[in-house]
Amino acid sequence: MNLLIVYGTTEGQTRKIAERMATDIRGRRHQVELLDSARFTPDLKLGHFDAFIIAASVHQEHHQEAVTTFVFAHHDLLSGKPSALVSVSLSAALDGHEAAAQKYVDRFVSVTGWQPRMTLLLGGALRFTKYDYFQEQFVKFVVMKGEDPGPGQDHEFTDWNALAGFTDRFLATIG
Numbered sequence: 639m640n641l642l643i644v645y646g647t648t649e650g651q652t653r654k655i656a657e658r659m660a661t662d663i664r665g666r667r668h669q670v671e672l673l674d675s676a677r678f679t680p681d682l683k684l685g686h687f688d689a690f691i692i693a694a695s696v697h698q699e700h701h702q703e704a705v706t707t708f709v710f711a712h713h714d715l716l717s718g719k720p721s722a723l724v725s726v727s728l729s730a731a732l733d734g735h736e737a738a739a740q741k742y743v744d745r746f747v748s749v750t751g752w753q754p755r756m757t758l759l760l761g762g763a764l765r766f767t768k769y770d771y772f773q774e775q776f777v778k779f780v781v782m783k784g785e786d787p788g789p790g791q792d793h794e795f796t797d798w799n800a801l802a803g804f805t806d807r808f809l810a811t812i813g
């Protein structure tokens with residue numbers, strides 16, 4: 639099988655997630671190409687791929703615009719082949735915030751018209767040491783609703799075992 643992973647990342651965590659999936663897929667003896675949504679090439683031949691994984695992170699309640707545009711433009715092709723969505727957010731990792739994480743996905747599906755075969759809501763990372771004032775305030779007060787982020791400045795919430803299990807299950811659906 640030949641898979642394409644298209645990812646959108648703002649601070650780098652989703653790139654790390656996409657790269658981990660690619661490593662796992664190659665370990666299962668499939669071919670895989672990684673494409674950063676910020677670097678689309680018009681000559682990319684999507685018809686060459688047997689299955690697709692879209693991975694994008696959430697900022698201010700939305701996935702990256704470049705990913706949304708790509709999926710909207712190709713939703714028929716994506717819906718006609720095995721395809722999966724990995725939605726990376728803080729809400730996916732925080733107790734009591736699952737509904738918000740699901741809401742981002744529901745909106746993405748409704749805006750793009752694509753119905754992924756499988757979806758994973760996956761925790762991302764907090765990088766307070768890299769945020770500017772606005773980013774820090776937004777994460778603390780809008781996303782975390784004033785909850786104490788804890789003493790550590792930066793924290794990775796990504797459940798790598800859940801990701802590996804998801805990748806395996808998706809590969810099992812495409813044979």
Ligand SMILES: Cc1cc2nc3c(=O)[nH]c(=O)nc-3n(C[C@H](O)[C@H](O)[C@H](O)COP(=O)(O)O)c2cc1C
Pocket residue numbers: 646647648649650651652653695696697698699700726727728729730738739761762763764765769772773774776777781
């Ligand atoms: C400015 C900013 C806004 C964010 N907005 C949201 C949000 O609305 N909902 C959410 O669940 N997570 C939000 N997050 C958390 C990100 O989804 C999380 O940090 C993720 O790991 C980012 O992935 P990336 O490094 O691939 O861009 C936000 C993060 C930042 C820095």
